[in-house]
Each structure stands twice: as structure tokens, then as C-alpha cells.
Amino acid sequence: xxxxxxxxxxxxxxxxxxxxxxxxxxxxxxNFSAFLPYEGKAEQLCxxxxxxxxxxxxALFLPQxxxxxxxxxxxxxxxxxxxxxxxxxxxxxACDTRAMTLLDTVFDAKDYQDPFWKARRESTAIITLxxxxxxxxxxCTTVEGGPFNRQGADIIMTxxxxxxxxxxxxxxxxNLCKDLPYASAAEDRKVSNxxxxxxxxxxxxxxxxxxxTALDANxxxxxxxxxxxxxxxxxxxxxxxxxxxxxDIADEAARSKRYRNWDxxxxxVYSREASGHNPRPSRKERTRQRLxxxxxxxxxxxxxxxxxxxxxxxxxxxxxxxxxxxLREAGKLxxxxxxx
Numbered sequence: 126x127x128x129x130x131x132x133x134x135x136x137x138x139x140x141x142x143x144x145x146x147x148x149x150x151x152x153x154x155x156n157f158s159a160f161l162p163y164e165g166k167a168e169q170l171c172x173x174x175x176x177x178x179x180x181x182x183x184a185l186f187l188p189q190x191x192x193x194x195x196x197x198x199x200x201x202x203x204x205x206x207x208x209x210x211x212x213x214x215x216x217x218x219a220c221d222t223r224a225m226t227l228l229d230t231v232f233d234a235k236d237y238q239d240p241f242w243k244a245r246r247e248s249t250a251i252i253t254l255x256x257x258x259x260x261x262x263x264x265c266t267t268v269e270g271g272p273f274n275r276q277g278a279d280i281i282m283t284x285x286x287x288x289x290x291x292x293x294x295x296x297x298x299x300n301l302c303k304d305l306p307y308a309s310a311a312e313d314r315k316v317s318n319x320x321x322x323x324x325x326x327x328x329x330x331x332x333x334x335x336x337x338t339a340l341d342a343n344x345x346x347x348x349x350x351x352x353x354x355x356x357x358x359x360x361x362x363x364x365x366x367x368x369x370x371x372x373d374i375a376d377e378a379a380r381s382k383r384y385r386n387w388d389x390x391x392x393x394v395y396s397r398e399a400s401g402h403n404p405r406p407s408r409k410e411r412t413r414q415r416l417x418x419x420x421x422x423x424x425x426x427x428x429x430x431x432x433x434x435x436x437x438x439x440x441x442x443x444x445x446x447x448x449x450x451x452l453r454e455a456g457k458l459x460x461x462x463x464x465x
Contacts, residue, residue, distance in 0.1 A: 126299065127308035127316075128291040130282070135289075136167035139215065142301065146213035146250065149185060151178055160185060160214065172216050172284075175260045177435050181367035182214060182221050183228060186245045193241075193374065193383045207241065212249040213301070216282070219274040220265045220433040222253045224367035226277040230427045231370050250297050253278035254289075257323050262436030264330035264449055270433050272327065273320045283316045290316045330449040333420075333430065336456050340421045343458040344413070352451055353412040355444045360389040362438035362448070363415065368431050371395065390414050416451065 130138060142148055148163040151171045157179040158171040196202040225246070232242035256263070256272035265271055275281050279298035283290040290308055293299040308316075363369040364387060373388040373395075388395055391412075396405040405411050423431030432448075439447050 126293050126302070127313055128293065128302045128305040129308050129312060130289045130291055130305055132287055132289070135170070136165070138305070139163050139167075140165060141304070142213055142215075146211045147208070148213045148215055149182070150215040151217075160217070163215070170216075172254060175256075175258065176262065176440055177218055177221065177437060179365065179437070179441070181224065181365060181435070181437070182217050183224060183367050185212070185214065186225065186242055186249070187228070187232070187370065187372075187387075189387045191241065191385045193385050195380075195382045197381065207244050209248070212245070213252065214249060215252045216254040217251060218435070219253050219255055219272055219278070219281075220263070220270055220435040221367050222251055222277040223265075223270050223274050224433045224435070225251070227368050227423075227427075227429065227431060227433070228370055250279045250301060251277060252280040252282055252291075252298075252301070254282045254284075255320065255323070257284050257319050259323060259327055260436065262439040263327070263434055264436065265434035266324060266327045267330040267333065267449075268430045268432050268434045272323045283319055285312060285315050285319065288312075292316075330434070331453040332456050335460070336452065337421045337424050339456050339458045339460055340417055342460045343455070344417075346458060348455065348458055349409045349413045352454070353408040355446055356391075356408050356412055357444060358391055358393070358408050358411065359443065360391040361441050361443065362446075363389040363391050365437040365441055367433060367435055367437070368419075390418070416448070416455065420452065 139148055139150065143163065149160045150163045151158045151174050152161045152163070152169040153171050154161060158174045159178050159180055160182045192205050194202050194204050228242075229246065232239040233246065253275070259265070259272045263272075265274065273281060273283070275294055279293070279295045280301065281292045281294060290312055291302055291305065293302045363371070369389070371388045371390055372385050374383065374385050376383050390396065390405070393403065393406070393411070397403045405414060419431040423429060439449065
């Protein structure tokens with residue numbers, strides 16, 4: 126079913142949802158926006174954030190630093206209790222919602238389930254805010270997504286001026302919308318026009334057809350040496366990526382606790398082995414790993430590109446490296462055709 130949420134009613138509705146959920150919403154934080162717990166301050170809401178929040182909302186499911194267990198000197202160990210209150214993420218963009226479904230293939234796979242990730246995912250409702258005016262750094266339609274992609278959402282929300290149009294996609298979404306007025310046929314038609322225009326206006330960033338083949342065939346190409354020259358190895362592209370999931374596990378003996386912390390394949394120490402050998406000794410190999418993982422290895426594993434086109438790595442790279450340009454050039458690399 127489709128519903129209408131007036132802009133003026135947003136604080137009242139969020140307050141109502143806060144009685145049963147811990148609500149997170151995009152809010153002003155320093156000079157950018159971030160998903161923070163909603164505490165009734167409607168003036169802090171930042172729903173018109175065109176460039177995505179700086180930090181991806183995956184942090185609500187995979188925290189930057191997370192306690193896995195505590196232990197005693199006599200060998201007793203215990204896991205921390207998870208917050209049992211259901212959560213609701215309000216106003217997450219479609220690229221970040223879709224990123225959660227890609228990360229599910231890592232943390233909630235058939236042969237391995239991360240209990241922390243799984244518990245948070247199952248207890249969270251997601252209200253996606255579609256992008257009626259995608260920003261210039263976004264390229265979701267190029268990588269199998271779209272500004273109004275429904276994958277992973279309980280509700281898809283569209284800005285139609287004085288109100289938001291809400292389409293409930295799951296029973297969880299229907300339950301949240303049960304007290305809202307129904308959308309009219311005219312409002313449904315307006316939504317269709319907004320969504321179609323936003324999708325059709327997005328240019329194709331690069332050609333994905335044959336891209337994996339070109340990357341695989343040029344693993345040892347000099348292209349990687351050329352493309353990494355400007356890279357600082359700072360890891361911003363991966364730390365702000367909604368689908369990167371590298372982490373490190375460390376025991377902090379002074380506190381008798383074990384933690385999981387975000388890590389990145391762009392750091393030299395990430396792949397360094399105990400012997401001191403490093404199979405990715407320079408930025409050339411690490412840059413190659415980043416692109417190959419997203420556009421080749423992930424395709425091998427689940428049949429999907431591991432990038433949602435959110436544009437954060439383009440927007441926040443301190444030296445202006447653009448993954449779209451990198452992939453356009455990679456797609457032109459020669460591929461040797463071997464005839465049987």
C-alpha cells in the first residue's frame with residue numbers, strides 16, 4: 126500500500142515510532158550529515174542531503190569498533206549483550222540500503238552467520254529515501270542499482286513537495302505506516318514521474334559489459350602502476366565505502382576484552398604476514414585489489430558487482446582519484462582471444 130507523510134508531521138511520526146524503535150535519521154553534524162539517534166530535535170534533520178552522509182550507515186550494523194567478548198584470567202569468556210530494542214533507519218538512500226543486502230552475503234551467508242550482524246539486521250526496519258535529484262558523483266544505475274531501488278527496503282519514500290509518498294514493501298513497513306493516510310491516485314502518478322525522471326537522467330559512468338574480463342586478463346598490466354601514482358594510500362575510499370567489510374580483531378589485555386575494528390586493504394599492514402612477507406607490498410597491488418574485489422572477485426562469488434555507486438570514494442578522495450575514470454580506462458585494456 127501507498128501512504129502520505131506530510132513534512133509538518135515528520136517530527137510527530139518520528140516521535141511515535143520512537144516509542145517502539147530506536148530511530149536513526151540523517152542529521153547535521155559538524156560540516157556534514159550523519160545518521161544519529163533521533164532525540165526529538167526536528168531542526169537537526171537533514172533529509173535533503175544530496176551527497177549521502179559522509180559515513181555509511183553500515184556502521185549501525187558493523188560498528189567501527191565493536192566488543193566481541195570479555196574474558197578473565199581463569200579462562201572464562203562472555204559476549205556482550207546486544208541492545209534488544211528494535212531500530213529504525215529513516216531516510217537512508219537507496220545505494221546504502223542495497224549495500225546492506227550485499228553485506229548480507231558476507232555476514233549472513235549459508236555457511237557463516239555473524240551473530241552480531243544478523244541480530245541487528247533482523248531487528249531493524251529501513252525506510253529508504255529515494256534520490257529525486259542524484260548528485261554528480263553518483264553512478265548507481267551503472268552498477269545494477271538505481272535512485273529508487275527497492276532492494277532491502279521496508280518502505281521506499283519519495284519527495285513530492287509538501288509531503289513524502291511512502292510505499293510499504295514488507296509487513297514491517299505496513300505496520301509502520303498503519304496510522305498514516307493513504308496516497309491518492311494522483312499522488313501515485315506524480316511519484317512514478319519523479320522516479321522515472323531521476324533514473325533516466327543519470328548518465329552511464331562506464332561500461333560494465335566485458336569489464337570483469339578485461340580486469341582478469343590484465344592482472345599483471347602496467348595499468349596498475351599508472352593508476353596508483355596519485356594514490357596516498359590513506360584508505361578514505363574504503364572506510365567510507367558502504368560495502369567494504371575488512372576488519373581486524375585485537376585483544377586488549379589491559380581491559381581483558383576482544384575487539385573487532387574496521388580495517389582496509391589499502392593499508393600495507395593489512396596483508397603483511399607474520400613472517401614479514403607482504404603479497405601486496407606497494408600501492409599498485411593494493412589499488413588493484415580494491416578494484417578487482419569490487420568488479421571481479423565479488424562477481425565470482427555472488428554474481429553481483431560489489432559497488433553500489435554511492436560516489437563517496439569520488440567525492441572524498443583527497444587527491445581527486447575517480448573510480449569511474451579508472452574503470453573506463455580498465456575496460457579499454459586489451460583482452461587476448463584464444464581460439465580452440
